[in-house]
Amino acid sequence: MALRGTNQEFGRPYNRRIVLESIRRFGPIARGEIARHVGLTVQTVSTIVRELEEQGFILSVREEPKGRGLPPATLRINPEGGFAVGIHLTPLGIDAALINLSGDVIESAHREAPSATPDDAFDAIGAMVAELTGRRSGGRVIGIGMALPGPFGVEPMSFVGPTTMAGWQDVPLRERLTAVTGLPAFFENDMAAAAMGERLYGLGAKHSEYYYLYFGFGLGGTMLHDGSALRGAWGNAGEIGHIPVVPGGEPCPCGNRGCLERYISLEARGRWSGDDADWVADVAPIFRNAIATIENLFDPETIVLGGLASPALLERLSASAEPLHNSVSARRDRRTSRIVVAQGGQHTVLRGAAALAVSGVLSPRFGQIFTAKRQSEGDLLKGGDIAA
Template sequence: MALRGTNQEFGRPYNRRIVLESIRLHGPIARGDIARRVGLTVQTVSTIVRELEEHGYVLSVREEPRGRGLPPATLRINPEGGYAVGIHITPLGIDAALTNLSGDVIESAHREAPNATPDLAFDLIGAMVNDLTGLRPGGRVLGIGMALPGPFGVESMSFVGPTTMTGWKDVSLRERLAASTGLPAFFETDMAAAAMGERLYGLGTGYSEYYYLYFGVGLGGVMVHDGSALRGAWGNAGEIGHIPVVPGGEACPCGNRGCLERYLSLEARGRWSGSDADWVAEIGPVFRNAIAVVENLFDPETVILGGLASTDLLERLAGSATQLPNSVSARRDRASPRIIVGRGGQYAVLRGAAALAVSGVLSPRFGQMFTAERERGRDLLQGKGMAA
């Protein structure tokens, strides 16, 4: 959906977000191009840009002249104009990273905390965030995003079993995260956060329609369509790990038998006593069939493998799929392989979680916080001296 400015009440704070989001998504970009994209006048855009420059959100760059006249100045996000924190909680422990507005990881941290209770986890997160944000004293920390295994809100599957955060049912995630850090807080499934991280900073930048297969402690996947993750009616699309694939197979904590992640996940790998090569050979047929199912359902340009698994293990899995079953993706005119290994690595989840916070605070579509702050008479983008 196109971002468009407004002349309605409270328009100036909203328009700042419109302009900033346009620069973030399309920079370097000229003022005239922003005006055309968002439906505001060049004068209005120039006024907003001047305010954003004064407060350090954007930088103006002018290329060296190549002929007569000066080329127009272009605008881009100032990487150090703000920071965000990404958190990833798994049954194994907690990871955190401080990123700048360009998504660069300034520093990261890890705490061993197997099957952490909510009280312990949020205490640890508060301390980790304090340490990380202390690396940029005086820096503007926009918010915090947390990723954790899903699904959410499903009585028989949420926070049940070894691949989820057992014991976290009915925890007020956003409220607890905000209370422990003092930051605007957001949360998402780890597979969706990883897909976002890959889209923004990895191989996903080269595709508009791809499927991200996430190897965490469990198994999940997200179809990315036109740059956005498809989330489903209740935000739980992608729980491919709970597709029954082996009739009468291993019992799954979700209540079914033979679910895919009982055979294809890091938890399943941990129950295997042999080498990676032996495990990949054993589960190869299940993996290849899963890829064919994904392709026939979503018709992606490619399937990107990523998540917490090591690059070596992901490469072994990709290498085992040289003879994939026939599917709608078996086309002669393919421009890329049917399966590729992502570049985001284990930072993909953290960068995606942090990006969730940046997008949440800066995006004009973030209505809930915008409305709440508006009612209190201030604008989250407003620095000292920036009038509303």
């Protein structure tokens, strides 16, 4: 989505957001470059930049002169200018992290909560957020993002079975999350959050067209196109785990038989009595077929294998796909492997969830909603102070 300013009389909060987003995406960057990116005058950008500097969201840095004249000051995000909270809810428990504007994990916490009910989970989340933010007294929290297993809004598949959050049907996630934290709240499926976390902080920075295969309690994936996740008509694109791959195979809670995640997922690995090597050898033919399916459907630069499994297990699974089937990805001019293991680290989902909150408050899309409603209660960009 292009970053473009508006001259409408109620567009000032929107313009502040797109200027800050431009600095976040392209910094260090000079005022004139920002103006060209967002289609505003340098004078308008300078006024907004001055406000953002006063509020502590950005830093102005001037390099030492190397000749005559002073080089222009460049702008970058102030990492300590704000924080976002990332939450990852799984059938096994809850992970949370306080993350600064540069994507650094400042504090993190984990709660064991197998098959948590909504009431228990939100009580725990409220306590965890209070604990995390209490360790950074005086900081400013912009918002909170939560990632959880999908798909969403599909009656025979959503919140059904061991790889989803059973019993969470029709829970008002955004409202409940805001109620227990007091923060602007956003939610996303965990595979898309992981893909965005990898794009921002892992291998994704090197590629614009790749498929992120999320190996979690279930199995899913997200295609990143030009740095953005392909969502589908209802936001459920990428549920590759529910593609039937074994005719007459194991029954799946979704109602089909032989679904991919019944064989390749942490839940499937947990049902296997042998060691990792034996399990990988057993599922390798199915995995190899899945890779060819993804390649032929999406024609990605590469498939990034990530998620909650250990790097060692992911590496072993990646190696098991060799020799890969012929597909549209079998090109002689390739510059990267057809499968690579993610490098975003164990906090990839949390970083992606936190980035969702930051983008939700700062992005043009949110700005359009904000300005269209002409909210009078203040600018959410200011966020809330962390309680002392």
